[in-house]
Amino acid sequence: MNIHSIDAPVILDRELFEEFADALTDRAPEIERDVAKLRKMPDDPETTADLFRAIHNIKGDAAICKFELGVAITHPIETMMARFREGEIPLSDMLAELILLAVDRLELATDALISNKPLDSLHLPTLVQGLLDVTQEPRAKIEASSAELIEAVTGFPPVIPDIAGPARKNSKAKSENYNINSDLQFFRSLALQFESRSPLFKGRTMRILRLAHETNKAGNNAVDPIQLEAAVYLHDVGMMLLPESIWLKVGKMSAEDKVFLRNHPGFAAGLLLRMPGWEAATEMVAQHHEMPDGGGYPNGLTNSQICPGAKILAIIDAFEAVMLKHIHRGKNRSVLRAIAEVNACDNQFAPEWIAPFNTVIRKTIEA
Incomplete structure:
Protein backbone atom coordinates (compact mmCIF):
# COMPACT_ATOMS: atom_id res chain seq x y z
CA MET A 1 0.00 0.00 0.00
CA GLY A 155 -5.53 11.27 21.55
CA PHE A 156 -8.11 10.23 24.13
CA PRO A 157 -8.79 7.04 26.08
CA PRO A 158 -11.42 4.69 24.65
CA VAL A 159 -13.70 5.05 27.68
CA ILE A 160 -14.80 8.65 28.18
CA PRO A 161 -16.54 9.89 31.32
CA ASP A 162 -19.35 12.44 31.33
CA ILE A 163 -17.88 15.77 30.22
CA ALA A 164 -20.94 17.73 31.30
CA GLY A 165 -19.65 18.65 34.74
CA PRO A 166 -20.82 21.70 36.67
CA ALA A 167 -19.97 25.12 35.32
CA ARG A 168 -17.22 27.04 37.04
CA LYS A 169 -18.64 29.50 39.52
CA ASN A 170 -18.12 33.10 38.58
CA SER A 171 -17.33 34.75 41.91
CA LYS A 172 -16.83 38.14 40.28
CA ALA A 173 -20.42 38.13 39.03
CA LYS A 174 -21.70 37.45 42.55
CA SER A 175 -19.60 40.11 44.22
CA GLU A 176 -20.45 42.91 41.81
CA ASN A 177 -23.57 45.04 41.76
CA TYR A 178 -27.07 43.67 41.74
CA ASN A 179 -27.78 44.70 38.13
CA ILE A 180 -25.08 42.45 36.66
CA ASN A 181 -26.17 39.45 38.71
CA SER A 182 -29.82 40.15 37.94
CA ASP A 183 -29.11 40.46 34.21
CA LEU A 184 -27.21 37.16 34.19
CA GLN A 185 -30.05 35.40 35.96
CA PHE A 186 -32.48 36.74 33.36
CA PHE A 187 -30.18 35.74 30.49
CA ARG A 188 -29.90 32.25 31.97
CA SER A 189 -33.69 31.96 32.21
CA LEU A 190 -33.92 32.74 28.49
CA ALA A 191 -31.32 30.09 27.72
CA LEU A 192 -33.28 27.54 29.71
CA GLN A 193 -36.41 28.50 27.78
CA PHE A 194 -34.47 27.74 24.60
CA GLU A 195 -33.39 24.38 26.05
CA SER A 196 -36.99 23.47 26.82
CA ARG A 197 -37.89 23.49 23.12
CA SER A 198 -36.35 20.04 22.65
CA PRO A 199 -35.50 17.19 25.05
CA LEU A 200 -32.23 16.78 23.16
CA PHE A 201 -31.10 20.20 24.43
CA LYS A 202 -31.33 19.23 28.12
CA GLY A 203 -28.22 20.43 29.97
CA ARG A 204 -26.87 22.19 26.87
CA THR A 205 -26.45 25.61 28.47
CA MET A 206 -24.36 24.43 31.40
CA ARG A 207 -22.24 22.17 29.20
CA ILE A 208 -21.37 25.08 26.92
CA LEU A 209 -20.84 27.43 29.86
CA ARG A 210 -18.41 25.09 31.59
CA LEU A 211 -16.40 24.44 28.43
CA ALA A 212 -16.35 28.15 27.55
CA HIS A 213 -15.11 29.20 31.00
CA GLU A 214 -12.46 26.47 31.12
CA THR A 215 -11.26 27.15 27.56
CA ASN A 216 -11.00 30.85 28.38
CA LYS A 217 -9.06 29.99 31.53
CA ALA A 218 -6.72 27.73 29.53
CA GLY A 219 -6.19 30.70 27.20
CA ASN A 220 -5.09 32.93 30.12
CA ASN A 221 -8.53 34.52 30.58
CA ALA A 222 -8.24 36.62 27.44
CA VAL A 223 -12.00 37.22 27.59
CA ASP A 224 -13.97 38.89 30.41
CA PRO A 225 -15.66 35.87 32.05
CA ILE A 226 -18.84 37.77 32.92
CA GLN A 227 -19.30 38.98 29.35
CA LEU A 228 -18.53 35.46 28.10
CA GLU A 229 -21.15 33.99 30.44
CA ALA A 230 -23.79 36.40 29.10
CA ALA A 231 -22.83 35.50 25.53
CA VAL A 232 -23.15 31.77 26.29
CA TYR A 233 -26.66 32.29 27.62
CA LEU A 234 -27.87 34.42 24.72
CA HIS A 235 -25.90 33.34 21.65
CA ASP A 236 -28.69 31.05 20.35
CA VAL A 237 -31.73 32.71 21.94
CA GLY A 238 -32.41 34.42 18.60
CA MET A 239 -33.41 30.98 17.30
CA MET A 240 -36.66 31.30 19.23
CA LEU A 241 -37.61 34.23 17.02
CA LEU A 242 -37.48 31.96 13.96
CA PRO A 243 -40.10 29.37 12.97
CA GLU A 244 -39.50 26.16 14.94
CA SER A 245 -39.96 24.23 11.70
CA ILE A 246 -36.56 25.61 10.65
CA TRP A 247 -34.26 25.33 13.66
CA LEU A 248 -35.79 22.09 15.01
CA LYS A 249 -35.86 20.54 11.56
CA VAL A 250 -34.71 16.94 11.19
CA GLY A 251 -32.64 16.39 8.05
CA LYS A 252 -31.06 18.76 5.57
CA MET A 253 -32.04 22.42 5.48
CA SER A 254 -33.12 24.09 2.28
CA ALA A 255 -31.33 27.18 0.95
CA GLU A 256 -34.26 29.27 2.18
CA ASP A 257 -34.02 27.72 5.67
CA LYS A 258 -30.34 28.65 5.84
CA VAL A 259 -31.08 32.26 4.94
CA PHE A 260 -33.59 32.45 7.78
CA LEU A 261 -31.15 30.79 10.18
CA ARG A 262 -28.49 33.40 9.53
CA ASN A 263 -30.68 35.99 11.22
CA HIS A 264 -30.48 34.48 14.70
CA PRO A 265 -27.16 36.04 15.86
CA GLY A 266 -28.47 39.50 14.93
CA PHE A 267 -31.69 39.06 16.90
CA ALA A 268 -29.90 38.09 20.12
CA ALA A 269 -27.17 40.71 19.66
CA GLY A 270 -29.85 43.32 19.05
CA LEU A 271 -31.43 42.56 22.42
CA LEU A 272 -28.09 42.78 24.23
CA LEU A 273 -27.11 45.98 22.45
CA ARG A 274 -30.05 47.76 24.05
CA MET A 275 -28.87 46.89 27.57
CA PRO A 276 -26.04 49.04 28.97
CA GLY A 277 -22.86 47.24 30.03
CA TRP A 278 -23.08 44.24 27.72
CA GLU A 279 -21.24 45.60 24.68
CA ALA A 280 -18.54 42.89 24.72
CA ALA A 281 -21.12 40.12 25.03
CA THR A 282 -23.06 41.70 22.17
CA GLU A 283 -20.01 41.45 19.93
CA MET A 284 -19.45 37.80 20.86
CA VAL A 285 -23.06 36.86 20.12
CA ALA A 286 -23.10 38.76 16.82
CA GLN A 287 -19.86 37.10 15.63
CA HIS A 288 -20.08 33.51 16.92
CA HIS A 289 -20.81 32.15 13.41
CA GLU A 290 -18.03 34.11 11.69
CA MET A 291 -14.98 32.16 10.44
CA PRO A 292 -11.30 33.14 10.25
CA ASP A 293 -11.27 32.55 6.48
CA GLY A 294 -14.22 34.93 5.94
CA GLY A 295 -16.66 32.15 5.12
CA GLY A 296 -18.96 32.72 8.10
CA TYR A 297 -22.01 34.88 8.69
CA PRO A 298 -23.64 37.36 9.00
CA ASN A 299 -20.86 39.73 7.88
CA GLY A 300 -18.10 37.53 6.45
CA LEU A 301 -15.52 38.80 8.95
CA THR A 302 -11.97 37.50 8.85
CA ASN A 303 -9.72 36.34 11.69
CA SER A 304 -8.45 39.69 12.99
CA GLN A 305 -11.97 41.17 12.92
CA ILE A 306 -13.51 38.45 15.12
CA CYS A 307 -13.34 38.95 18.88
CA PRO A 308 -11.77 36.19 21.03
CA GLY A 309 -15.02 35.41 22.86
CA ALA A 310 -16.79 34.70 19.58
CA LYS A 311 -13.94 32.38 18.57
CA ILE A 312 -14.36 30.39 21.79
CA LEU A 313 -18.12 30.19 21.34
CA ALA A 314 -17.75 29.02 17.73
CA ILE A 315 -15.61 26.03 18.74
CA ILE A 316 -17.74 24.95 21.68
CA ASP A 317 -21.03 25.51 19.88
CA ALA A 318 -19.84 23.32 17.02
CA PHE A 319 -18.57 20.67 19.44
CA GLU A 320 -21.97 20.56 21.14
CA ALA A 321 -23.77 20.41 17.77
CA VAL A 322 -21.72 17.41 16.60
CA MET A 323 -22.25 15.71 19.97
CA LEU A 324 -26.00 16.19 19.58
CA LYS A 325 -26.00 14.98 15.99
CA HIS A 326 -24.16 11.76 16.83
CA ILE A 327 -25.39 11.07 20.37
CA HIS A 328 -27.37 8.07 19.09
CA ARG A 329 -23.99 6.44 18.49
CA GLY A 330 -23.22 6.48 22.21
CA LYS A 331 -21.31 8.87 24.45
CA ASN A 332 -17.82 7.61 23.60
CA ARG A 333 -18.25 7.86 19.86
CA SER A 334 -20.12 11.17 19.90
CA VAL A 335 -17.33 12.79 21.95
CA LEU A 336 -14.56 11.38 19.77
CA ARG A 337 -16.45 12.37 16.60
CA ALA A 338 -16.97 15.91 17.89
CA ILE A 339 -13.30 16.30 18.84
CA ALA A 340 -12.22 14.98 15.44
CA GLU A 341 -14.53 17.32 13.52
CA VAL A 342 -13.48 20.40 15.49
CA ASN A 343 -9.79 19.64 14.98
CA ALA A 344 -10.29 18.90 11.28
CA CYS A 345 -11.81 22.30 10.51
CA ASP A 346 -8.68 24.40 10.16
CA ASN A 347 -10.48 27.27 8.39
CA GLN A 348 -13.68 27.30 10.42
CA PHE A 349 -12.13 27.89 13.84
CA ALA A 350 -9.37 30.08 15.25
CA PRO A 351 -6.26 27.87 15.67
CA GLU A 352 -5.11 29.80 18.74
CA TRP A 353 -8.19 28.55 20.63
CA ILE A 354 -8.15 24.93 19.41
CA ALA A 355 -5.21 24.01 21.66
CA PRO A 356 -6.78 25.46 24.85
CA PHE A 357 -10.05 23.70 24.00
CA ASN A 358 -8.26 20.36 23.51
CA THR A 359 -6.48 20.88 26.83
CA VAL A 360 -9.80 21.34 28.60
CA ILE A 361 -11.31 18.21 27.06
CA ARG A 362 -8.21 16.18 27.89
CA LYS A 363 -8.09 17.35 31.51
CA THR A 364 -11.81 16.68 31.92
CA ILE A 365 -11.43 13.14 30.63
CA GLU A 366 -8.29 12.41 32.65
CA ALA A 367 -9.89 13.75 35.82
Missing part, protein backbone atom coordinates in the same frame (compact mmCIF):
# COMPACT_ATOMS: atom_id res chain seq x y z
CA ASN A 2 1.36 3.39 -1.03
CA ILE A 3 1.43 5.56 2.12
CA HIS A 4 0.77 8.66 0.00
CA SER A 5 -2.58 7.21 -1.09
CA ILE A 6 -3.54 7.06 2.60
CA ASP A 7 -2.11 10.35 3.79
CA ALA A 8 -3.09 12.38 0.71
CA PRO A 9 -5.69 10.42 -1.31
CA VAL A 10 -6.74 11.65 -4.73
CA ILE A 11 -10.26 11.44 -6.14
CA LEU A 12 -9.94 9.99 -9.63
CA ASP A 13 -13.64 9.98 -10.53
CA ARG A 14 -15.68 12.47 -8.52
CA GLU A 15 -19.06 11.10 -9.58
CA LEU A 16 -18.11 7.56 -8.55
CA PHE A 17 -16.61 8.85 -5.31
CA GLU A 18 -19.78 10.73 -4.39
CA GLU A 19 -21.75 7.53 -5.00
CA PHE A 20 -19.33 5.78 -2.63
CA ALA A 21 -19.88 8.53 -0.04
CA ASP A 22 -23.67 8.17 -0.29
CA ALA A 23 -23.45 4.40 0.11
CA LEU A 24 -21.12 4.77 3.10
CA THR A 25 -23.57 7.16 4.75
CA ASP A 26 -26.30 4.55 4.35
CA ARG A 27 -24.19 1.61 5.55
CA ALA A 28 -22.51 3.21 8.57
CA PRO A 29 -25.70 3.13 10.72
CA GLU A 30 -26.24 -0.50 9.70
CA ILE A 31 -22.73 -1.35 10.89
CA GLU A 32 -23.36 0.42 14.21
CA ARG A 33 -26.62 -1.49 14.63
CA ASP A 34 -25.00 -4.86 13.86
CA VAL A 35 -22.05 -4.23 16.20
CA ALA A 36 -24.50 -3.33 18.98
CA LYS A 37 -26.42 -6.56 18.33
CA LEU A 38 -23.28 -8.69 18.38
CA ARG A 39 -22.19 -7.19 21.69
CA LYS A 40 -25.41 -8.57 23.17
CA MET A 41 -25.64 -11.78 21.09
CA PRO A 42 -22.12 -12.67 19.86
CA ASP A 43 -23.29 -16.07 18.63
CA ASP A 44 -25.86 -14.68 16.20
CA PRO A 45 -24.72 -15.97 12.77
CA GLU A 46 -27.16 -13.82 10.82
CA THR A 47 -25.94 -10.54 12.35
CA THR A 48 -22.33 -11.68 11.93
CA ALA A 49 -22.98 -12.33 8.24
CA ASP A 50 -24.72 -8.95 7.86
CA LEU A 51 -21.80 -7.08 9.44
CA PHE A 52 -19.21 -8.95 7.38
CA ARG A 53 -21.22 -8.24 4.22
CA ALA A 54 -21.53 -4.52 5.00
CA ILE A 55 -17.77 -4.15 5.52
CA HIS A 56 -17.05 -6.21 2.41
CA ASN A 57 -19.42 -4.07 0.33
CA ILE A 58 -17.76 -0.83 1.49
CA LYS A 59 -14.40 -2.31 0.56
CA GLY A 60 -15.75 -3.33 -2.87
CA ASP A 61 -17.24 0.12 -3.47
CA ALA A 62 -13.92 1.73 -2.53
CA ALA A 63 -12.06 -0.54 -4.94
CA ILE A 64 -14.46 0.30 -7.78
CA CYS A 65 -13.77 4.03 -7.46
CA LYS A 66 -10.05 3.39 -6.81
CA PHE A 67 -10.25 4.89 -3.32
CA GLU A 68 -7.27 3.12 -1.76
CA LEU A 69 -7.81 4.63 1.68
CA GLY A 70 -11.25 3.01 1.83
CA VAL A 71 -9.76 -0.35 0.95
CA ALA A 72 -6.90 0.12 3.43
CA ILE A 73 -9.31 0.77 6.32
CA THR A 74 -11.92 -1.88 5.53
CA HIS A 75 -9.59 -4.74 4.57
CA PRO A 76 -8.16 -5.29 8.08
CA ILE A 77 -11.67 -4.93 9.58
CA GLU A 78 -12.82 -7.64 7.18
CA THR A 79 -9.89 -9.80 8.30
CA MET A 80 -10.79 -9.34 11.97
CA MET A 81 -14.43 -10.15 11.24
CA ALA A 82 -13.34 -13.34 9.47
CA ARG A 83 -11.37 -14.34 12.58
CA PHE A 84 -14.42 -13.60 14.72
CA ARG A 85 -16.71 -15.55 12.39
CA GLU A 86 -14.41 -18.56 12.64
CA GLY A 87 -14.41 -18.38 16.43
CA GLU A 88 -10.72 -17.52 16.61
CA ILE A 89 -11.25 -14.23 18.48
CA PRO A 90 -14.18 -12.65 20.38
CA LEU A 91 -15.78 -9.36 19.43
CA SER A 92 -14.49 -7.69 22.57
CA ASP A 93 -15.70 -4.26 23.69
CA MET A 94 -12.48 -2.60 22.57
CA LEU A 95 -12.42 -4.38 19.21
CA ALA A 96 -16.02 -3.30 18.63
CA GLU A 97 -15.11 0.31 19.51
CA LEU A 98 -12.12 0.13 17.17
CA ILE A 99 -14.27 -1.07 14.26
CA LEU A 100 -16.74 1.74 14.86
CA LEU A 101 -13.93 4.30 15.13
CA ALA A 102 -12.39 3.08 11.86
CA VAL A 103 -15.71 3.42 10.01
CA ASP A 104 -16.22 6.82 11.60
CA ARG A 105 -12.79 8.02 10.44
CA LEU A 106 -13.55 6.73 6.96
CA GLU A 107 -16.75 8.82 6.98
CA LEU A 108 -14.84 11.90 8.15
CA ALA A 109 -12.12 11.40 5.54
CA THR A 110 -14.69 10.96 2.78
CA ASP A 111 -16.56 14.11 3.81
CA ALA A 112 -13.29 16.05 4.01
CA LEU A 113 -12.21 14.97 0.51
CA ILE A 114 -15.55 15.98 -0.98
CA SER A 115 -15.22 19.39 0.71
CA ASN A 116 -11.51 19.74 -0.21
CA LYS A 117 -10.46 19.84 3.45
CA PRO A 118 -7.17 18.50 4.89
CA LEU A 119 -6.97 15.08 6.54
CA ASP A 120 -3.94 15.57 8.80
CA SER A 121 -5.90 15.70 12.06
CA LEU A 122 -7.51 12.29 11.40
CA HIS A 123 -4.17 10.41 11.81
CA LEU A 124 -5.07 8.00 9.02
CA PRO A 125 -1.61 6.39 8.54
CA THR A 126 -1.55 5.56 12.26
CA LEU A 127 -5.05 4.09 11.99
CA VAL A 128 -4.31 1.96 8.92
CA GLN A 129 -1.01 0.59 10.24
CA GLY A 130 -2.56 -0.02 13.64
CA LEU A 131 -5.50 -1.92 12.13
CA LEU A 132 -3.07 -4.13 10.22
CA ASP A 133 -1.12 -4.79 13.42
CA VAL A 134 -4.24 -5.66 15.41
CA THR A 135 -5.28 -8.24 12.80
CA GLN A 136 -2.09 -10.15 13.60
CA GLU A 137 -2.47 -10.04 17.38
CA PRO A 138 -3.18 -13.24 19.32
CA ARG A 139 -6.52 -13.53 21.07
CA ALA A 140 -5.14 -12.47 24.46
CA LYS A 141 -3.79 -9.15 23.16
CA ILE A 142 -6.69 -7.96 20.99
CA GLU A 143 -8.40 -5.97 23.75
CA ALA A 144 -5.27 -4.08 24.89
CA SER A 145 -4.03 -3.44 21.35
CA SER A 146 -7.40 -2.09 20.27
CA ALA A 147 -7.51 0.28 23.25
CA GLU A 148 -3.98 1.51 22.52
CA LEU A 149 -4.82 2.17 18.88
CA ILE A 150 -8.00 4.09 19.75
CA GLU A 151 -5.98 6.39 22.02
CA ALA A 152 -3.15 6.74 19.46
CA VAL A 153 -5.59 7.86 16.75
CA THR A 154 -7.89 10.08 18.82
